[in-house]
Amino acid sequence: MSSRPRAAWPVVAVFTAGYLASYLLPTIVGRLSAHLGLTAAQAGLVGSALLLSSASAGFTLAGRVERYGSRTPARIGLVLAAVGYGSAALAGSVPLVVLSVVVGGFGSGAATAVAAAGIAAQRDPHRTSSLGLLTVSATAGALYLTIPHLGGGHRLPFAAVALVALLVWPATARLNGPTVPEESSSPLTGRLPHRRSGLVLAGGMLVWSMAQNALWGVSSRIGITQAGLTEVTVGAVFAAALGTGLLGVMGAGVLGARVGRAVPIGLGTVIISGSIVLSSSARDLTSFATGEILWNTVYPVVLSYLIGLAASLDVRGRWAVLAGSASSVGVACGPLLGSVLSEEAGYPAMGLILGAATLLVAAPVTAVALHTGGRPLVPGSVRRRGGAPAALLAATTGSLSGAVPKLGSPEQPVTELRVRRRRLVRSAIRTAGPDGGPGQSNAYASTSDR
Secondary structure, three states, X not given: OOOOOOOHHHHHHHHHHHHHHHHOHHHHHXXXXXXXXXXXXXXXXXXXXXXXXXHHHHHHHOOOHHHXXXXXXXXXXXXXXXXXXXXXXXXXXXXXXXXXXXXXXXXXXXXXXXXXXXXXXXXXHHHHXXXXXXXXXXXXXXXXXXXXXXXXXXXXXXXXXXXXHHHHHHHHHHOOOOOOHHHHOOOOXXXXXXXXXXXXXXXXXXXXXXXXXXXXXXXXXXXXXXXXOOHHHHHHHHXXXXXXXXXXHHHHHHHOOOOOOHHXXXXXXXXXXXXXXXXXXXOXXXXXXXXXXXXXXXXXXXXXXXXXXXXXXXXXXXXHHHHHHHHHHHHHHHXXXXXXXXXXXXXXXXXXXXXXXXXXXXXXXXXXXXXXOOOOOOOOOOOOOOHHHHHHHHHHOOOOOOOOOOOOOOOOOOOOOOOOOOOOOHXXXXXXXXXXXXXXXXXXXXXXXX
16 A cells, blocks of 8 residues: 555545444334334344444455555445445345345445545544544434434435445545555564554453443434433434534544543543433433433544544554454444343443443553553654654564654654755775875774774
């Protein structure tokens, strides 16, 4: 893959198409239960199958996006998403819907993996991930305002995701293709850097995402069955919550790395834990809307910093893809976990369990952010020969510490200074020898005698 960063907007477009299905999960699960005769646990299992298929695509493509290029995997993923979700919209039987959902989920995962690798290659991964979350939140918010008024059973959400995948297709022309042999011999091959931090982050994101999506998968049912709201009102609450999420993402984009990553991740996770408990115990519109809006405001902010943190661990984007795939596994388990906990223990007890799990995972993830804090050195951020590839190569080959900037350290701009001097001619250079002739040096002879 070329070290020159590509434009961010195609990556953002593919990110939106890949993430949209998980953002529409509450209405997908709710409509599968209401219109196909599935129980809450069965509908949650279908949602988990979708997200698990998405996670498997991420693990399949981890470390391979650079070899194949971004364009081909993104196009294959978008085609699978359009065909899979389109078939699910047209299918009327449960087996066909499940099969189509699995195909569409694999396509979404492929698109997300390509986007994750593209985000890691940007000069500012956090800004690009924030822009992606901003776009997908706006798209999902518009759909939550529209879908409840159109009816259509389970067909409409799937059709919307398929349509977005088709609309994003032209943007793949701006993605880079397969690497040529000269570019493939990159010094960045080898072991994954920051292996311990990366594994802790991937495991933490798995549990963190599982807790978030366990609530998200049953949020629609909480509003309808426990808070006594209509589907239209719940959709309006979700749209308002995603709208405030847009404000949160924009604020995170403006804040950037000024306070590091540890404070937004740690403090944000604590706030998310409290909002989970509040939303799951809601009995009326006020408490339900407050919990959902607070949660959806902070959730994308923390997620953007987590994505940026994973991208900063490896400039090739391998940790971004692996951590994103681990997060997708947690996302996949979330709807099923939420359905089982809500049926067995009730919504309030489910919220307490999920809130406690979120608090427990805050400490190790924040520790990773502290350990690898600072602005990452990514391609183009060091204005001198070598740049981030040289920094990463030195960091992985046992070079002396301090000889090169470490990954994650603040950017150090280097200015080239032009110095004018006389050009030496051949007659001005003489050899040193024992015979101290005119204009010659006896330094060598005197040193030898000594």
